[in-house]
Amino acid sequence: MxxxxxxxxLSLLAGACTIALAHDHDDYRYHHRHNHADFxxxxxxxxxxxxxxxxxxxxxxxxxxxxxxxxxxxxSDPKVLVTVARGLKVSVVSAKAELGANIDxxxxxxxxxxxxxxxxxxxxxxxxxxxxxxxxxxxAVENIIASGLTSCDPVEITAWGTIVAxxxxxxxxxxxxILDPLxxxxxxxxxxxxxxxxxxPAHVRFLGALGQLSFEGISVLPNGVVYYQDENxxxxxxxxxxxxxxxxxxxxxxxxxITNLDASPLAxxxxxxxxxxxxxGGTDIGLGNHAGRGRWIAIGQSTNAAPLNLRSGPExxxxxxxxxxxRPEDQDIDKGALxxxxxxxCGTNTGQDITDVDSDGGNFFGETFCITDGTPAEAxxxxxxxxxxxxxxxxxxxxxxxxxxYQPGKGNWLIHEDxxxxxxxxxxxxxxxxxxxxxxxxDMLSDACVKVIxxxxxxxxxxxxxxxxxxxxxxFSVQHNVTGHGVILKVTGWK
Amino acid sequence: xRPGLPGIGLLFAGSFLVALLFVSRGGNQRTVAGPATAxxxxxxxxxxxxxxxxxxxxxxxxxxxGAEYSDDEVPDVATARVDATMALDPQDRILAIQVLADDNSxxxxxxxxxxxxxxxxxxxxxxxxxxxxxxxxxxxxxxKIRNAMEAATYDADPxxxxxxxxxxxxxxxxx
Numbered sequence: 001m002x003x004x005x006x007x008x009x010l011s012l013l014a015g016a017c018t019i020a021l022a023h024d025h026d027d028y029r030y031h032h033r034h035n036h037a038d039f040x041x042x043x044x045x046x047x048x049x050x051x052x053x054x055x056x057x058x059x060x061x062x063x064x065x066x067x068x069x070x071x072x073x074x075x076s077d078p079k080v081l082v083t084v085a086r087g088l089k090v091s092v093v094s095a096k097a098e099l100g101a102n103i104d105x106x107x108x109x110x111x112x113x114x115x116x117x118x119x120x121x122x123x124x125x126x127x128x129x130x131x132x133x134x135x136x137x138x139x140a141v142e143n144i145i146a147s148g149l150t151s152c153d154p155v156e157i158t159a160w161g162t163i164v165a166x167x168x169x170x171x172x173x174x175x176x177x178i179l180d181p182l183x184x185x186x187x188x189x190x191x192x193x194x195x196x197x198x199x200x201p202a203h204v205r206f207l208g209a210l211g212q213l214s215f216e217g218i219s220v221l222p223n224g225v226v227y228y229q230d231e232n233x234x235x236x237x238x239x240x241x242x243x244x245x246x247x248x249x250x251x252x253x254x255x256x257x258i259t260n261l262d263a264s265p266l267a268x269x270x271x272x273x274x275x276x277x278x279x280x281g282g283t284d285i286g287l288g289n290h291a292g293r294g295r296w297i298a299i300g301q302s303t304n305a306a307p308l309n310l311r312s313g314p315e316x317x318x319x320x321x322x323x324x325x326x327r328p329e330d331q332d333i334d335k336g337a338l339x340x341x342x343x344x345x346c347g348t349n350t351g352q353d354i355t356d357v358d359s360d361g362g363n364f365f366g367e368t369f370c371i372t373d374g375t376p377a378e379a380x381x382x383x384x385x386x387x388x389x390x391x392x393x394x395x396x397x398x399x400x401x402x403x404x405x406y407q408p409g410k411g412n413w414l415i416h417e418d419x420x421x422x423x424x425x426x427x428x429x430x431x432x433x434x435x436x437x438x439x440x441x442x443d444m445l446s447d448a449c450v451k452v453i454x455x456x457x458x459x460x461x462x463x464x465x466x467x468x469x470x471x472x473x474x475x476f477s478v479q480h481n482v483t484g485h486g487v488i489l490k491v492t493g494w495k
Numbered sequence: 496x497r498p499g500l501p502g503i504g505l506l507f508a509g510s511f512l513v514a515l516l517f518v519s520r521g522g523n524q525r526t527v528a529g530p531a532t533a534x535x536x537x538x539x540x541x542x543x544x545x546x547x548x549x550x551x552x553x554x555x556x557x558x559x560x561g562a563e564y565s566d567d568e569v570p571d572v573a574t575a576r577v578d579a580t581m582a583l584d585p586q587d588r589i590l591a592i593q594v595l596a597d598d599n600s601x602x603x604x605x606x607x608x609x610x611x612x613x614x615x616x617x618x619x620x621x622x623x624x625x626x627x628x629x630x631x632x633x634x635x636x637x638x639k640i641r642n643a644m645e646a647a648t649y650d651a652d653p654x655x656x657x658x659x660x661x662x663x664x665x666x667x668x669x670x
Contacts, residue, residue: 037653046654049618050625052593058569059586087569495597 029363030396047436047448051085055434056410056494058087060450064397064421064428068458071482078487081460081478085452089493093118093475094139099486100129103477105330105403105464106488107157109133109181112469118488119144119163119181120464120477121152130189131155131165133181134488144181145204148189153231154215154330155464159222161257162264164207166215168231171309173214175207179261194305205261208304209268210246213311217331217404219345221338224248224265225379227345227371229328230311233352239324240349243274243371243388244310245296251380271308272296273322274371276388286321293387294323296373323388325349326364329418330403334370334437336411343379346370346391346404346413353399355423365399368392368415368435368446391438392446398433403463409471410494411437413446416465416476422458429455432462432476453491457481572598576606585616592619596626604636611643611659617652624658628665641666 051060065083073080078095100122108115118134130149133142145152145165153168158177166175172192178184184203191197196206213230220226225248230241248265258264276294277285297319302308310316331347338344348368354361368391374384392415394401399419407414413435421428432453435446455462460481467474474491481487570578570591575598578591592610595603607630610623624647627640640662647659664670 042654042657046621046657049621049654049658052596053625053629058590058593 043448047450051450052087052495054436054448055085055412055450055452056087057085057434057450057452058495060085060434060452061431061454062451064431064451065454065456066426066428067456068427068429069456069482071484074457074481074483074487078478078483079489081455081457081481081487082462082489083454083456084491085450087493087495088452088491091490091492092139093136093488093490094134094141095483095485095487096139096141097485099134099139099141099488100124100132101481101485102479103132103464103486103488104153104479105155106466106475106477107155107163108466108468108475109157109163110161111157112467115468117182118466118475119155119157119165119178120486120488121149121155121165122486123151123153123168123463123479126150126189131163131178131181139488143186144178144184145176145198146186146188148198149176154218154228156218156220158220158252158264158266159224159254160252160264162261164218164220164266166218168214168216170214170232171212171311171313173212174307175210175215175218175266177205177207177261177264177266179203179205179258193307196304202261206304207266208307209266209271209302211244211271211299211302211308211310213244213309214241216329217347219331219333221333221343221376221379222252222254223376223380224250224252224269225343225376226266227331227373229325229331229347231327231329232311233327234324238312239320239322240326241328242310242316242322242324243328243347244299245272245274245373245379245382246270247272247380247382268301268303270301271299271310272382273299273310273316273319274386274388275319275321276323278385290323291369291388291390293385296382296386297322325367325369326351329401330416332404332406332413335406335408337372338376341375343373343376343384344370345373346406348401348404348415350400350402350418351394353396353419355420355425357425365394365396365419366401367394368401368404368413389444391444392435392449397451398431398449402461403465403476405465405467405474407434407467407471407474407494408469413437414452414465414467414474415449416462418461427458429458430461431455432465570594572600572603576602579606579610580614585619588614588616588619589622592622592626596629599630599633604630604633608639608643612646612650617650617655620647620650620652620655621658624655624662628662637666 078092079090102123103120104123106118106120109117109119122129129143130145130152150167150169154166156164163178163181167173187204188199198204216231218228226246229243232241234240246269248269252265275297277289278293300315327350329348329350331345334344351364351366352362370391371388373379373386378384401415402418403416405414415433417430431451433449434452435449439447461479463477463479465476478487575591575594582588607623607627614620644659644663650656
């Protein structure tokens with residue numbers, strides 16, 4: 001190549017880059033004119049440089065994958081459904097044909113130290129399987145609740161040796177408690193609301209005490225206090241989903257696992273809703289006061305015979321205004337805070353990201369927040385002052401946060417993007433990000449986030465992430481993927 | 496023709512002339528990695544930006560589906576000590592510097608200490624600081640690290656400077 005050809009090639013490259021830069025900056029909503037170095041960009045680079053120290057990976061991912069593999073490729077090797085950051089390893093926990101196609105949240109059983117099984121919720125219709133157990137050693141799948149649940153989404157393990165699983169089903173949503181989940185098989189649920197019944201009430205029971213809403217994020221403290229939220233969007237000036245706390249009548253004080261669901265702390269208690277605002281004698285409440293300190297407002301007691309509608313029932317409306325989010329999704333307990341003797345749960349408001357070609361797109365890319373509530377004892381006595389603070393304000397590449405998991409050891413948060421990247425041009429997959437918590441710096445926001453996992457299936461969604469006790473193994477589901485059945489993956493290699 | 500296109504044509508013509516000058520002056524010479532001594536000459540993506548030019552995130556193509564980083568590609572400590580200074584690819588040197596963070600030997604410590612000020616790419620120098628921070632220190636190490644960090648506060652790259660200052664503040668919060 002002679003000098004003129006090289007110069008021509010270089011000039012074309014330079015021109016193309018200039019056009020690309022100009023294009024990148026022409027959207028004033030997201031890129032603003034400034035006469036100094038991009039300090040935010042420098043901070044992002046600092047995070048990448050220190051990725052091993054901060055996030056446990058040699059190098060985070062850059063662009064999201066644009067790939068969408070075929071069913072044959074996924075069947076041949078389900079690991080190909082994802083690409084991970086340098087240093088991480090992927091293995092397949094289960095990709096059995098009988099694994100629910102929409103496995104969402106999962107809990108490790110009998111504990112997260114030496115788990116033998118995953119208990120997973122399958123987010124499909126009432127005719128499909130609701131709750132399954134998956135053996136970690138060989139991926140074998142068995143049904144716990146075979147049918148009758150609509151959009152099973154959250155699953156948690158309790159300190160008294162049971163599993164709770166709930167429906168993300170609007171005001172019809174219910175929570176159930178499962179005793180002996182390794183030996184409870186093919187239970188069916190019938191009816192709705194107060195008429196709910198199960199084929200094995202000794203082992204699977206409707207938890208009317210938690211009320212009814214679209215269950216998604218749920219955190220069960222060791223003493224039985226439960227934090228949960230309603231996966232609801234605002235509509236016609238009606239608030240979005242609220243944040244609730246359940247305080248058992250009989251808190252759990254430890255001991256052997258229960259053998260009868262009557263002994264569960266979740267059998268009865270009082271439900272509270274979060275109201276933000278304490279200023280001016282607690283009258284600075286309502287639209288505009290969406291962060292900071294507040295109060296837990298008693299809503300009442302809910303029972304199986306008369307479950308409360310926590311979204312729009314008279315008991316909850318009587319206490320409005322309550323804090324609300326745009327589709328509150330998952331939440332998880334800050335286990336580091338709990339070890340230190342404090343209650344902190346962090347969750348997501350997914351927002352609504354719709355591609356720019358739709359002029360009605362919301363472009364509210366979501367939030368990750370945290371709620372503190374004193375010590376566990378104070379939370380149970382309802383004597384602490386709850387405080388809601390923003391942790392992450394999300395953005396187009398990290399839109400619509402959904403599932404969230406605390407990483408023991410590192411203290412980071414793994415957050416699943418559920419954005420609409422697949423509808424953008426160019427199309428891109430959803431990702432899983434690792435976010436630092438807030439440090440000792442002046443602000444109260446996450447100090448950095450990097451992309452650690454990206455999907456390779458534009459129709460799929462990653463859900464249900466959960467870490468083992470050491471933060472070494474991360475289990476998550478690739479929901480509604482191209483295989484037509486469920487796939488659960490395990491990611492290790494965190495440094 | 497759209498109104499903006501003549502300007503773009505002029506842009507291409509101008510850049511052609513600049514590129515021709517660059518090529519004629521030997522800008523196409525191949526570079527090889529070698530012992531680095533001239534920190535100020537580093538030109539990696541993290542090189543200090545001109546005051547009127549914003550730092551931009553370098554776009555990265557996503558790895559292919561299912562791509563994993565094989566254990567075989569992670570060098571052992573002995574290899575990493577060599578790779579940290581001699582590998583041709585900056586990414587390999589950075590990986591080696593990351594690996595040395597997990598080795599508490601004196602040799603690895605000295606390699607990292609040298610990399611803080613002598614590595615050619617600012618990403619290497621910054622990563623070396625990060626790796627040093629992950630190590631448990633022996634007696635006397637803190638003095639050596641302080642000296643290296645003091646030197647790094649004069650680095651041409653602002654990110655290296657920030658990291659060095661941060662580590663110095665770890666030693667002396669009142670600094």
